[in-house]
Amino acid sequence: MYDQIKKLLIPENATALNALQVINEGANQIALVVDGQGKLKGTLSDGDIRRWILKGHNLEANASEIMNKDFRFIRCSDRRELAWKIMEDELLSQIPIIDIEGRPVDLVLFQDRSRVDNIPNAAFILAGGEGKRLRPYTESCPKPMLIINDKPILEILIERLRHAGIRRFYLSVNYLKEQITGHFGDGTEWGVEIVYIEEELPLGTAGSLSMLPSSESHPVLVANGDILSNFQPANLLRYHDSSKAAMTLCTRDYDLEIPYGVIESDERLNLKEIKEKPVVRFLVNAGIYVIRPDCLRLLPPEQQVDMPDFIRILQSAGQKVALYPLHEYWADIGFPESLNNATLEWPTINS
Secondary structure, eight states, X not given: OOHHHHTTEEETTOBHHHHHHHHHHSSSXXXXXXXXXXXXXXXXXXXXXXXXXXXXXXXXXXXXXXXXXXXXXXXTTSOHHHHHHHHHHXXXXXXXXEOTTSOEEEEEEHHXXXXXXXXXXXXXXXXXXXXXXXXXXXXXXXXXXXXXXXXXXXXXXXXXXXXXXXXXXXXXEOTTHHHHHHHHTTSGGGTSEEEEEEOSSOOTTTGXXXXXXXXXXXXXXXXXXXXXXXXXXXXXXXXHHHHTOSEEEEEEEEEEEOSSEEEEEOTTOOEEEEEESOEEEEEEEEXXXXXXXXXXXXXXXXXXXXXXXXXXXXXXXXXXXXXXXXXSOEEEOXXXXXXXXXXXXXXXXXX
């Protein structure tokens, strides 16, 4: 058995958190669940765990509860072309190879068939906001150009997306836009193409998307320009494709601790229970999206529209909006405290 495969194996009684650690530590984005004899019983992908979280479950569950038992595989005697055909037809990224006893011995990766640096999807980054909540930091500097680990936040985002294969960028700019256009130019220095969408007046968090050129035919990755995250763009784009949605919205867990004892009473105001400092969990918008470009025609041209309003427009038109929970590092640089935290955390996350 290859050493690389050994790193992907987890027992049936491993937790979802164990599986997630295996998935995140490897480049293959999969964990293989085996029984005591080493036979493959199921597979766990990044998407499987995200869907589990969206159902309200936690990561302490056994991998055997979440794993895909109806997984695709090929045998050692099969040609690898069979695996590539299955992956292409079913939008899979990898297929395990098992021996005659049912033990995994190798993994076929779709990327090995066509290892292409560039992908056809463009990125649209919203970088026109004033960042009022971050004043005085943003009085003379646009929020996406604030420095984290010796680089502007926007530069970190562009470099991460470029590393994922995205080469075409649209930057919507307004407030102190000259600092952004002057720093990045046409993107040549970063090995990308940058087109600026200049807002004469602020267009909100979605309005500038109406100015995306009609030539874009692939789903567009949209991100706020003040987001720091080590999410995997390729995983998000694959998830969007498989969801058949008009938009995929990235979400994040947000825990709110109520600093008091919360009282529950009956209809007659008799005490039922006191919960001391309970924690309420919410899913919040992470400011990262994938949007099918034809849906942008539903936006009124060059008018101020915020993303929640656009989502309502999509849903009113009968369009599906899928959710993609982020379990990777994520920070919204919207307040001085979050900026200070990110300044300390980001170098450690990417060391």
